Amino acid sequence: MSKLSPADLERYIFSRTGAASDDLLVGAGYGEDAAAIATDEGTMVVSTDPISLAADRIGTLGVAIASNDVAACGGVPEWLVSTILLPEPDVDLLDEITAQLDAEASRLGITIIGGHTETVAGLERPLLSLTCMGPTDRYVPTSGATPGDTVILTKGAGIEATAVLATDFGADLAEAGVDSETVERAAGFFDDISVLPDSAVLAPVATAMHDPTEGGVLNGLVELACASGVRLEVDSEDVGVRPETRTLCAAMDVDPVRVLGSGALLAAVPEDDAESVLSALESEGIEATALTAVEAAADEDEVGVIYDGQHYAGSVDDDMYDLWD
Incomplete structure (x- = not known):
């Protein structure tokens, strides 16, 4: 597994973003951790991330990784949407994952506001996809490094x-x-x-x-x-x-x-x-x-x-x- 090249990201992802919006302050871009959206009360930072390989603490890692992307842009993570895909119906596994999600979100002061859960044929291990959101007074991009810093x-x-x-x-x-x-x-x-x-x-x-x-x-x-x-x-x-x-x-x-x-x-x-x-x-x-x-x-x-x-x-x-x- 490896990341797509910057050229492929530009060609297939960053150039295909649907309708334009005046409220989008920072959108998809190479290396950027999250988007920034203008709201009536300030700036909202939004990011999404999947996780599938770390089996033992997948829920704990999922919350931390998704919220880190918001924090890395200067945002304060507040809300989380959680999608859980399981390889087969397994209540014990679901119990373990959701308990981890709940515990880590509670520890970080984040509220899980919704999501989706289902089983998917062909999966070999659980897959989580988490979207995190939070406000910021000062959005910090990946792309702002200046010579001399x-x-x-x-x-x-x-x-x-x-x-x-x-x-x-x-x-x-x-x-x-x-x-x-x-x-x-x-x-x-x-x-x-x-x-x-x-x-x-x-x-x-x-x-x-x-x-x-x-x-x-x-x-x-x-x-x-x-x-x-x-x-x-x-x-x-x-x-x-x-x-x-x-x-x-x-x-x-x-x-x-x-x-x-x-x-x-x-x-x-x-x-x-x-x-x-x-x-x-x-x-x-x-x-x-x-x-x-x-x-x-x-x-x-x-x-x-x-x-x-x-x-x-x-x-x-x-x-x-x-x-x-």
Whole structure:
């Protein structure tokens, strides 16, 4: 599984958006986490996201991932619409998923306002599709990074992947020699997947924010750079990676910067604000790292990310997907 190329997205998705609307402030675009719609009371942020692979905590992840897209645009997630597709009628599975949805939505202060549930022939595992909505006083796009800004990464790479590895691949980790205490700590990363607290600190000053998901932090950086038309140069040693993430990723032979990245928030902030923002994040108990400075691209060929000397300007495949084959 991999993301569509920017060219295919433009040709088949972004150019086919139905009727025009004067109320649409920000619509579909490469790397953008959510749309922005003008209302009588301000701006509404709307995003939708599917999830199907993480079996053990699919409901928990679904709520966090959908709401993260709203928060990554400076919105406050308030409402959620949930579509649940099951491979077969299974009340016990439905009970488990909806209990997870309810618990995580309650924890984050989000109301589930409706949705749809059915069984679908041919599915091998449950599939959720969640739409999240919330207001904002200041919409922050992915595409707003400006030369001279500082790019900040909160928490670290592979937070979501670490939690999923701990719960979906416990037997494999044990066989690889990972001790149970490390796996237990890693499973606790589910509590860190929401970026609502990160966004609350960053949104008032950020020029751009982005929620890295599939393809991890590396793909998130590429999307931010390409959406903004800028150049980023990043060294792997500067990317924050927790010890548990390094251990589990090494055991499963996946790269921490190329695996499911929810839980981190990428933000470009004016250089003069970087130090105060990092201090504010620290005071909230949120780990954060200044990765690099945003650079102007001399031409279209320079747009993207130079990571450990290699240029990336297209979607980065996620190492996790092969684990479910």
